[in-house]
Amino acid sequence: MTEKLLLGQTLRFGADPFETAVDDAAIVSSRGAVLVQDGRIAAVGEADDLRARHPQAEVVDHGRHLITAGFVDAHMHYPQTAMIASWGLRLIDWLNTYTFPEEMRFADPDYARTIADRTLDLALAHGTTTLTSFCTIHPESVEAYFGAAAARNMAVVGGKTCMDRNAPDGLRDTVQAAYDQSKALLQKWQGTGRATYAITPRFSPTSTPDQLAALGALWAEHPDALMQTHLSEQVDEIAWVRDLFPQARDYLDTYEQFGLLGERGLYGHSIHLEPREIDRLAEVNGALIHCPTSNTFIGSGLFDTTGLKARGIRCGLATDTGGGSSFSMLRTMAAAYEVGQLRGTALHPAQLMWLATEGSAQALHMGGQIGSLSVGAMADITVLDLASTPAIAQREAEADTLWEALFPTIMMGDDRAVAQVYVAGEAARP
Template identity: 50%
Template structure:
């Protein structure tokens, strides 16, 4: 006999009904996920209270036990997942996306630096930060690790926009005292002072986290890297982000600028910038010694497939990084990257892996974009899955959002096939809604669905049975 006893829930519970999928652990990269790594409810219920996950489970079992006043949103078969997390993106670079025809160093000089110079204007910075945040929500991204510019106003603008939406952002002012236009360069001392002031203002303010952000070794003097390392040592709970081993020309330039260091990675190691709080974007042209040192220090890599292919930088070796025990996140790297969509990023990552003779299962791809990226950023105790007490940042995926997805949907026999279709064919159209701490912050115009306090009769998303 079904249990109909009322659930021990506080007043004000809100319920969201649909298929529900989240990860409890790394599923591995085999065709079947590791035992206990995922939780899937074909017809599920996500219960939210005061912005946090109260419970997740089977709708048929939970609905009769909800308080009568429960507000229920039925997403009509949509797939509810934790919001996507991006481990490397540039807020100021949206307008330079898809700029034609150059590799990294020329691209920075011709496109990126001129545009970033505009962020000295506080009003411009706020306008661009608001646009960036709105676009993240429209693409299902609820959190990220973000580069601003060298102007403190750009950092304030991003955190203000994120705070307004209740989003969890980690971001920092670019530290860059050489090899860039005067409109963008700081000094070793001013970059330290500005970064410290921003850290004291924003770090752990609500859901915001400051991040120490030297752009990359070539644009920082030894003095600046020394001070960045000191700042990191003085604030051991603060993340460090920078670029590393993206482009062969960049690597050769770094060798010339730091002839006393044994490798590009050794530059960061020497100045105390490696560790479990460090996220290095790219890491393409590296060797086993580099991977060993990353694993020893706990340093992480942000895999940026769309920018790596668009700029012709190279193909990241995901399998070797994982085999060496290096933690890897998935990232859009907009504006070198060509889409804010983590679905499109998964698709490109899959292609990069195939060109490397490897594969990327949909289980691993969706894990990386959610719980995996939360772990990379040390925020998995707050977000990344639907464990009780987590912030209720979630998205609703529409598996028939585009003509191609709709055409393929009837042929999906398993959940893995549905996920693979979404990651290869999906884009921002597949995001029906995005919620931050339980509040819907974005809803696709064609996805306006009724809300009801009653319990409707309905059919579930599909006939996926393998994870009941």
């Protein structure tokens, strides 16, 4: 058995800071330690105590850096890595102008592998240890993504994106191909290593009712899989859905009537929800994924984090690369804070960190496995330098609490703030 002892400031959570007072939910140590045994967290406590109890452990002292759970990105599009930060427009125009032409390139396995490797390396450089990604309609894109993750021993979620209408030639499959290829990929990858498969209709406008029904049937056959899609991102998108599905009660109903509403569903964006939709999502315990940099970059709207959390709905946080304008979950937390301010609620740094770790992990039904410094979790860990730039360092030097020291890094930090990343206990950066 190999043992590694990581020393530094530590931040972990014993409860959800949206439901419990921050001082009770967050567990902070100014000189803490995390014991890693064979890739998992074996103990978390005070440095002096764990050093005394494990004198043979390899010690890695991170000084004043903050040891926290690795970030969990709950919704992104790895095939859009190369076209991130493409100039605006509205959602549908943006898809047609930038996204769809780029995604056509993923029929080439070599290109898919190149972008998959690039995406995962960028994620790790920014402290993200788990990605949840849409692939393209091409099975090659899924193979490349899961293969790249396996090479890095990363826990990832992904699936073949299914579209059989309202997409260009070269990016449409069929009802049967969507079902057959998704099933084959699911059976190959679900539970293989650290892979989790997500059945993936892009969104209602790009799937016929027959395709949605076929994917709903596949989910019913494999209820342990996740299902990811988009919901209520922009008001003109919602109007389009209403025209395409005139019998549906609302946008959510275009999934519900085809068996695509459930506890293991991940519904990206979910900004402009109707009261019935909120009620149903709460009833089935579906998860909503907040994509704040994307929502502001494309002008979609302001996600109601505190209101939806108050309804007991699970919420994760995501970059939504490449609609999102950054690979960084720090920047994503900063955007979530800004969106909260515009909605009249300032999110606490503890709440932002929880969304980027424990919250996203729970949305993915991986609570206690990833995104956590709890005993038994995989040792996917991010170490943050809270004084990574002169501007941040001046604020950190004046801080009286961890939250005052951490908040400047959330608001102004980037990959320079990521001092080290561990995946299953192994250092992932030189």
